[in-house]
Amino acid sequence: MQGLSLRNVELKVTGKKGKVFFREQGELLFTHFGLSGPLVLSASAHMRDFGEENYTAWIDLKPALDMETLDRRLVRELTEGANKDICHVMEALEPRSLIPAVLDRAGLPGNLKANSMTRGQRRQLAETLKGLAFPILGPRPVEEAIVTAGGVNVKEISPKDMSSKICKGLYFAGEILDADAYTGGFNLQIAWSTGHAAGLGAASIRGEE
Ligand SMILES: Cc1cc2nc3c(=O)[nH]c(=O)nc-3n(C[C@H](O)[C@H](O)[C@H](O)COP(=O)(O)OP(=O)(O)OC[C@H]3O[C@@H](n4cnc5c(N)ncnc54)[C@H](O)[C@@H]3O)c2cc1C
Numbered sequence: 195m196q197g198l199s200l201r202n203v204e205l206k207v208t209g210k211k212g213k214v215f216f217r218e219q220g221e222l223l224f225t226h227f228g229l230s231g232p233l234v235l236s237a238s239a240h241m242r243d244f245g246e247e248n249y250t251a252w253i254d255l256k257p258a259l260d261m262e263t264l265d266r267r268l269v270r271e272l273t274e275g276a277n278k279d280i281c282h283v284m285e286a287l288e289p290r291s292l293i294p295a296v297l298d299r300a301g302l303p304g305n306l307k308a309n310s311m312t313r314g315q316r317r318q319l320a321e322t323l324k325g326l327a328f329p330i331l332g333p334r335p336v337e338e339a340i341v342t343a344g345g346v347n348v349k350e351i352s353p354k355d356m357s358s359k360i361c362k363g364l365y366f367a368g369e370i371l372d373a374d375a376y377t378g379g380f381n382l383q384i385a386w387s388t389g390h391a392a393g394l395g396a397a398s399i400r401g402e403e
Pocket residue numbers: 338339340341367368369370376377378379380381382383385
């Protein structure tokens with residue numbers, strides 16, 4: 195599925211006790227290492243505890259359809275393609291490169307004839323389409339991070355001029371601060387705004403000396 199980009203899917207991230215850490219609809223991408231794309235970047239902001247939690251990503255490939263509606267859609271496709279193999283019927287529902295993975299997860303052979311599918315098998319297929327699960331083994335290395343939340347606690351900074359409350363004459367700006375936001379310009383805005391404030395703050399202390 196490497197290179198496959200999915201639009202209008204829902205990504206849900208759960209922890210080991212089923213706690214939902216993230217749930218949103220949007221776009222995601224399969225890469226050579228696993229999952230990426232806008233939804234995954236946003237979700238990663240909510241996965242802060244890889245040591246403690248076992249995160250699982252659930253992809254709902256049909257978020258606009260509830261189980262009942264999806265089942266009706268499957269019945270329609272299976273009836274129209276009654277003599278076809280299920281892998282070909284699925285082409286009306288999902289990108290071709292995704293189909294083997296979906297069928298494999300649902301425990302269905304690709305050459306199963308549409309007209310021989312049982313109600314239980316149809317249910318398994320619908321459940322898989324609504325919740326394709328991937329265990330999250332970990333984030334990518336920090337060198338690849340879009341934003342790092344650099345480690346300087348914002349409580350130790352005076353927000354007016356970005357000066358350190360601990361060390362006089364020291365100013366912080368941008369990503370070195372423990373501040374991060376979703377992509378879309380917010381991190382750049384943090385860098386510019388804090389940079390501006392820190393610059394003015396540092397200049398004013400020089401004037402005082
Ligand atoms: C691929 C990518 C895409 C991104 N897309 C977005 C986006 O769409 N929207 C968004 O809001 N944010 C985005 N970001 C995040 C955003 O770019 C950063 O949060 C922001 O640039 C941080 O600004 P900064 O000045 O704190 O740090 P940086 O921009 O990292 O600047 C730090 C500078 O310090 C220099 N430096 C490091 N060490 C030393 C040293 N010892 N001596 C001298 N110089 C040093 C570095 O060379 C660098 O020029 C993206 C980041 C990446 C990596």
